[in-house]
Amino acid sequence: MFAFIVRRITQAILVMLIISLIGFAIKQSVGDPIREITGISVSAAEREALREKLGLNDPFLVQWLRFIGKALQGDLGNSFYFKRPALQVILTKAPATLELVFSTSIIVVLLSVPIGIYAAVRPRSWLSRFFMGASIVGVSIPVFLSAILLIYVFSVGLGWLPSYGRGELVEIVPGWQSGYFTIDGLKHLILPSIALSSIMLPLFIRLIRAEMKEVLETEYIKFARAKGLKPGRILFVHAFKNTLLPVITVGGVQLGTLIAFTILTETVFQWKGMGSMFIESVERADTDLMVAYLVFVGFIFVTVNTLVDLVYGLVNPTVRISGRK
Amino acid sequence: MSVWREVKQSYFLYSFLRDPLAVASSFCLLILILASFGAPLVAPHNPYDTTTIDIMDAELPPLWHENGDNRFLLGTDSQGRDMLSTMLYGMRVSIIIGLGAVALQGVMGILVGLVAGYKGGQLEALLMRMADVQLSFSTYMVAIFFGALFQAAFGMGMYERFAIPLLIMIIGFAEWPQYARTVRASVMAEKKKEYVEAARVIGLRSSRIMWRHILPNTMTSVLVISTVQVANAIMSEAALSFIGLGMPVTRPSLGSLIKAGFDYIFSGSWWITLFPGIALVLLILSINLLGDWLRDFLNPKLYKE
Amino acid sequence: MNNRDQLLSVKDLSISFKLRRGALTAVNRVSFDLAKGERLGLVGESGAGKSVTGFGILNLVSKPGRITGGSIHFEGRDLTRLSEEELRRIRGNRISMIFQDPMMTLNPVLTIGTQMEETLLAHRNISRREAAAIALDRIRKVAISSPEKRLKQYPHEFSGGMRQRIVIAIALLTSPALIIADEPTTALDVTIQADILELLLHLCESEQMGLILITHDLAVVSQVTDRIAVMYAGMIMETGSTEQIITKPQHPYTRGLLGALPQNIPRGGRLKQIPGVMPSPSSIPPGCPFGDRCLSCEDVCRREVPPLTPKEAGCLAACHLLD
Numbered sequence: 015m016f017a018f019i020v021r022r023i024t025q026a027i028l029v030m031l032i033i034s035l036i037g038f039a040i041k042q043s044v045g046d047p048i049r050e051i052t053g054i055s056v057s058a059a060e061r062e063a064l065r066e067k068l069g070l071n072d073p074f075l076v077q078w079l080r081f082i083g084k085a086l087q088g089d090l091g092n093s094f095y096f097k098r099p100a101l102q103v104i105l106t107k108a109p110a111t112l113e114l115v116f117s118t119s120i121i122v123v124l125l126s127v128p129i130g131i132y133a134a135v136r137p138r139s140w141l142s143r144f145f146m147g148a149s150i151v152g153v154s155i156p157v158f159l160s161a162i163l164l165i166y167v168f169s170v171g172l173g174w175l176p177s178y179g180r181g182e183l184v185e186i187v188p189g190w191q192s193g194y195f196t197i198d199g200l201k202h203l204i205l206p207s208i209a210l211s212s213i214m215l216p217l218f219i220r221l222i223r224a225e226m227k228e229v230l231e232t233e234y235i236k237f238a239r240a241k242g243l244k245p246g247r248i249l250f251v252h253a254f255k256n257t258l259l260p261v262i263t264v265g266g267v268q269l270g271t272l273i274a275f276t277i278l279t280e281t282v283f284q285w286k287g288m289g290s291m292f293i294e295s296v297e298r299a300d301t302d303l304m305v306a307y308l309v310f311v312g313f314i315f316v317t318v319n320t321l322v323d324l325v326y327g328l329v330n331p332t333v334r335i336s337g338r339k
Numbered sequence: 340m341s342v343w344r345e346v347k348q349s350y351f352l353y354s355f356l357r358d359p360l361a362v363a364s365s366f367c368l369l370i371l372i373l374a375s376f377g378a379p380l381v382a383p384h385n386p387y388d389t390t391t392i393d394i395m396d397a398e399l400p401p402l403w404h405e406n407g408d409n410r411f412l413l414g415t416d417s418q419g420r421d422m423l424s425t426m427l428y429g430m431r432v433s434i435i436i437g438l439g440a441v442a443l444q445g446v447m448g449i450l451v452g453l454v455a456g457y458k459g460g461q462l463e464a465l466l467m468r469m470a471d472v473q474l475s476f477s478t479y480m481v482a483i484f485f486g487a488l489f490q491a492a493f494g495m496g497m498y499e500r501f502a503i504p505l506l507i508m509i510i511g512f513a514e515w516p517q518y519a520r521t522v523r524a525s526v527m528a529e530k531k532k533e534y535v536e537a538a539r540v541i542g543l544r545s546s547r548i549m550w551r552h553i554l555p556n557t558m559t560s561v562l563v564i565s566t567v568q569v570a571n572a573i574m575s576e577a578a579l580s581f582i583g584l585g586m587p588v589t590r591p592s593l594g595s596l597i598k599a600g601f602d603y604i605f606s607g608s609w610w611i612t613l614f615p616g617i618a619l620v621l622l623i624l625s626i627n628l629l630g631d632w633l634r635d636f637l638n639p640k641l642y643k644e
Numbered sequence: 645m646n647n648r649d650q651l652l653s654v655k656d657l658s659i660s661f662k663l664r665r666g667a668l669t670a671v672n673r674v675s676f677d678l679a680k681g682e683r684l685g686l687v688g689e690s691g692a693g694k695s696v697t698g699f700g701i702l703n704l705v706s707k708p709g710r711i712t713g714g715s716i717h718f719e720g721r722d723l724t725r726l727s728e729e730e731l732r733r734i735r736g737n738r739i740s741m742i743f744q745d746p747m748m749t750l751n752p753v754l755t756i757g758t759q760m761e762e763t764l765l766a767h768r769n770i771s772r773r774e775a776a777a778i779a780l781d782r783i784r785k786v787a788i789s790s791p792e793k794r795l796k797q798y799p800h801e802f803s804g805g806m807r808q809r810i811v812i813a814i815a816l817l818t819s820p821a822l823i824i825a826d827e828p829t830t831a832l833d834v835t836i837q838a839d840i841l842e843l844l845l846h847l848c849e850s851e852q853m854g855l856i857l858i859t860h861d862l863a864v865v866s867q868v869t870d871r872i873a874v875m876y877a878g879m880i881m882e883t884g885s886t887e888q889i890i891t892k893p894q895h896p897y898t899r900g901l902l903g904a905l906p907q908n909i910p911r912g913g914r915l916k917q918i919p920g921v922m923p924s925p926s927s928i929p930p931g932c933p934f935g936d937r938c939l940s941c942e943d944v945c946r947r948e949v950p951p952l953t954p955k956e957a958g959c960l961a962a963c964h965l966l967d
Contacts, residue, residue: 025468029472032472040488040491043492150624150627150628150631151620151624153627154570154620154623154624154627155620155623156574156577156578156581156594156619156623157578158577158578158581158597159616159619159620162597162601162604162612162616163616165604166609166612166613170604170605177605232748233743233745233748233749234748234749234750234751234752236704236706236743237741237743237749237750238751239704239735240702240704240735240740240741241735241736241740241762241763241766241814242732242733242734242735242736242737242763242767243732243736243762243763243766244732244766245732247762247766251754251762252751252754255753255754256751256752256753259753266475267474267475267477268477269475269477270475270476270477270479270480271477271478271479271480272477273477273480274477274479274480274483274578275479277483277582278578278581278582281581281582282601292487293582293583296487296490296491296583296584299491301491304487304491308484311480312476315475315476319475330753331752331753331798331800332752332753332798332800
């Protein structure tokens with residue numbers, strides 16, 4: 015088990031290094047930091063002097079290491095547009111995205127598990143067919159389209175729910191503006207969360223159903239029946255845990271999809287989170303902020319994926335005891 | 340003649356015709372493809388010809404509305420372009436990018452998967468690690484990153500000029516891991532079979548074994564994921580266009596049209612977003628349904644009722 | 645034979661699979677009896693329908709298979725007429741099963757202890773501690789060392805032979821009247837097979853349990869069973885005492901099987917084979933299913949299915965030519 019942990023963490027560090035390399039390479043090749051600092055009307059000689067002083071003529075490797083060093087201290091460059099450190103900008107916007115992701119995850123977990131299990135256990139019932147049909151349709155509608163449709167029906171058409179922004183916010187912790195604690199904030203959360211879930215939910219329902227179906231066909235489930243165990247126990251003790259394992263693995267990968275879709279959703283709902291910030295930084299060619307976002311999101315991915323792998327290792331006895339995967 | 344008869348009598352056709360969903364979705368798909376590729380002939384207007392576009396025609400509702408104009412079946416957009424024609428051309432762009440991207444990712448992925456699966460060892464470990472890591476970032480995220488990267492590197496102007504090949508490259512690059520993993524899994528399974536052992540004993544070169552013997556047997560799994568990947572590629576392109584990293588508004592794909600129309604639903608011109616949206620969903624849905632049917636068909640599960 | 649004294653009485657049991665292209669009969673009017681404490685070997689080639697019969701007794705045949713006829717009398721009740729809940733109470737309780745591959749049979753994410761205790765808790769109104777005590781006792785009975793430690797371990801921590809012992813221990817937990825063992829040694833090393841069979845034999849004798857041993861291996865069956873039923877293409881061809889079947893087989897198929905055993909061939913002689921292959925359920929010929937391959941096949945064999953009837957030598961056989 016210990017070997018497993020060490021290996022996973024080493025892998026994580028390696029991947030972070032590669033991400034930092036890519037981010038750094040982007041910074042180097044795109045945009046000219048000198049121009050951003052000094053403007054146009056500065057002589058070539060002065061510009062060259064400035065380059066030398068800032069260490070911009072040093073070899074690639076040296077500059078990269080410097081980049082990593084600064085990143086580890088929390089310095090990911092400065093946002094050209096916001097005139098503030100990039101990391102700071104990201105952190106102010108992060109709570110918005112996190113709250114959205116959190117609400118969506120709750121919806122997805124609470125709904126996909128029972129529906130997925132039901133669809134696997136009673137595949138021929140009309141309810142199951144309905145859910146599977148709805149899932150295919152759900153997966154075929156891009157998230158931004160469902161967002162727009164939701165806005166059109168519930169905002170423009172019925173006027174029940176707001177169509178943009180986060181609404182009234184409450185600062186629960188310094189730097190964290192939360193929308194969970196006001197009715198208005200919650201109202202603003204509803205449509206974006208539903209839009210995001212509309213594409214994640216079908217994914218998970220299909221996944222859980224597929225895994226559960228496979229588990230239900232195994233020999234050990236047949237043996238459990240031969241032992242005369244009650245059907246409830248067979249389903250929730252024998253089958254469920256085995257279904258959960260691959261779902262955790264694949265689910266972890268879906269995190270990336272979730273964050274990508276968050277970018278789209280935030281754009282539609284003008285939700286002031288990291289996603290819309292990223293799009294704006296691309297439009298404005300705010301390279302530092304773009305790269306900072308890349309590294310930050312990369313860090314989140316790697317951390318979450320590593321955690322998911324570790325949890326999987328803890329939960330799956332075949333890994334925990336023999337230490338190998 | 341005999342080939343046609345073979346097809347007619349084959350289990351493939353039989354199974355296909357028995358499934359109403361498969362027939363309906365392929366029919367729908369066929370119409371969409373024919374309409375979009377036949378756009379120069381079918382479309383009532385040419386949305387790229389600026390001389391035929393009159394800004395005074397902007398935001399006209401579809402035909403059946405009271406303000407509708409019978410020149411524009413589905414209404415016009417904010418610049419006065421006919422919705423139907425623009426959608427047809429846009430769909431063509433979407434499909435081209437989808438197919439192109441899948442071709443690219445297929446070639447890349449199959450190559451990597453074959454080599455990794457057959458050679459094994461360090462090479463395989465390295466390649467598969469790369470694939471896994473890229474997959475964990477999700478293909479949409481990778482596509483967005485690449486898009487942002489290219490746009491920052493090339494600048495808006497150049498990016499728009501070469502949008503189609505760039506998008507094909509971006510989406511192709513983003514999705515190759517899926518093919519690589521599938522092909523590798525297939526190769527691993529085939530490697531154990533006796534015909535590979537036999538080929539090696541005869542003394543065939545590895546590359547020949549890989550190409551002529553193993554590759555054809557992996558085609559089933561490749562085919563199964565290909566349809567889904569086309570749908571995914573079209574979705575990715577739409578998403579990229581929607582956030583501005585895809586097709587420009589001057590040569591829009593369905594995604595760019597939806598983006599352009601989004602601002603107008605508040606002012607009441609819902610058709611600018613809705614119709615491209617419906618077209619996009621129909622396209623992706625029919626591909627997905629067809630893909631599902633194909634997957635079930637190719638999967639040798641003996642006792643399906 | 646009177647149904648009443650038999651532990652298990654299977655009469656004209658038929659099981660078919662409903663497929664897209666029609667229904668396939670895997671088990672065709674199979675009948676046999678089992679007395680209390682008796683050990684019966686159900687023998688046949690792969691695909692003859694023996695495993696399906698075994699599962700059919702407890703109505704555990706995988707969909708789309710179902711019992712389409714016949715009766716199964718056990719302890720005074722017809723199992724084919726019971727509800728799922730009533731059957732559940734018999735499974736693992738009065739009739740236990742042992743499957744072929746212990747690695748696939750045991751749930752990898754649950755401890756052995758859990759998998760044993762739950763069987764007891766499902767059928768008896770006892771506490772967990774009592775269940776654990778019984779589990780411990782059974783593990784000792786199957787000769788596994790340090791049983792207390794074992795209960796907390798997971799299946800993958802055991803060797804193949806030990807896993808099968810655990811499966812046997814699970815089968816013994818409720819002191820059932822009958823054990824159905826489906827190819828219990830096929831997935832194990834040859835060296836371990838003998839141990840497992842010895843264990844099964846010993847336990848059945850000491851606990852007075854009936855045993856249906858399903859296997860394709862005549863050697864296995866000859867050591868363990870009292871009686872043998874030979875199956876072919878879904879039908880019983882011959883039933884008799886183990887000794888009679890092995891030494892004086894009556895049915896042409898049984899004769900062919902025994903004749904083909906290497907130990908029955910003189911040294912240096914050619915191995916004997918029954919020509920042809922057993923028909924699959926979708927292509928069973930009319931009349932006697934063995935007809936095509938039988939060297940003594942006659943017209944009546946191709947027309948009428950031979951019934952399983954008593955023959956002179958004291959066995960039951962399905963052959964027109966033995967009357």
